Amino acid sequence: MATVNSYTGRMPTPDRTSLDAIIAAARDLLEENGLAGLTMSAVATRVGVRAPSLYKRVPSRDRLLQLVAEATLLELAQRLDATDDLVEGARRFRAYGHERPAAFRMVMAPGAGAPLAGLELRAAASAPIIRAAAALAGEKHALAAARTFTAWASGFVSMELNGGFGLGGDVDEAWDFGVERLIAALSAR
Amino acid sequence: MATVNSYTGRMPTPDRTSLDAIIAAARDLLEENGLAGLTMSAVATRVGVRAPSLYKRVPSRDRLLQLVAEATLLELAQRLDATDDLVEGARRFRAYGHERPAAFRMVMAPGAGAPLAGLELRAAASAPIIRAAAALAGEKHALAAARTFTAWASGFVSMELNGGFGLGGDVDEAWDFGVERLIAALSAR
DNA sequence: ACCTGAACACCGTTCAAGT
């Protein structure tokens, strides 16, 4: 309920920004300028306020980073949802890493300056994979198979994004090789 | 050649620290207090000088982080050297991650505040794995097989260190399962 | 030559004062 301002007698100023706008600005800054470029001042400028105003919506920069991580995991989960094909799921997983490399790195390897996202969201993002792994490896080995496949995919994309694959060799070919061999290895015998 | 100080007429003060001591202090601080706790001031205190003195041996904090990453990769390469058994190599790789989790994370996922280590060192750490992969998968698939195995191992340990494996299930069991299936999958057909 | 205190720029965060 909007009330008259006691000093001016006019209505209070309408909000000049929102939590969603702040998170969106933070995500953009992260991709454009890296974690070091994601300052409270830069976020504030981008949403059109001064840095202190951000603290009306977010308690700290750390918490903002966590919200960025959660938004990233949510988006990733949506991309993976409605796929029961492990090969296609892995392809989308990798594509998302290419689309948002900085956020992807932050989510896959927190601790190095970035906080962990909520565990429920991590679980949500991996749920489709576990389903597919169960179909492939059987219920008994579903969890271990999902972990094997997830570890490989996550490690592969992380190495790729970090320049971990030196020169030489076709990276796409290594991806296809890995998918093929892993699917074969995890299939129920 | 030590010369007489022109002002005091005495010998110059002997060095109170060294680059090696600075890197060692930085590595310890990284494990104890995380990346945020690895400040120039904290490093200086630990080696017994004031922060500005560090700049006589290291040009910047970023460069110091890079030296820490390189020392970590070198140590890891030494641990893996002289193993042509992929299972034993993977076991040592994982054990090193448990031994120095913060440095391991920094090396496996740089960019998130940490700079990349030299490419030669990355290559050195992966050389024994490529050798073992060649013996297993054959020369033709040696590189792709090494990448598959390395991506899995690196992804597995990273997830483990970052709490990426939610609750439930035996992580050691998932490791053994992954090793066994991967070795089988990568073996020449 | 190495070391230091002082100083500067920058960043996260708080707070009193504006509207």
Next chain:
DNA sequence: ACCTGAACACCGTTCAAGT
């Protein structure tokens, strides 16, 4: 209620001055 300038603590880094 939201917003702001001013201020504070902290950190990386530079520099002139000591020895």
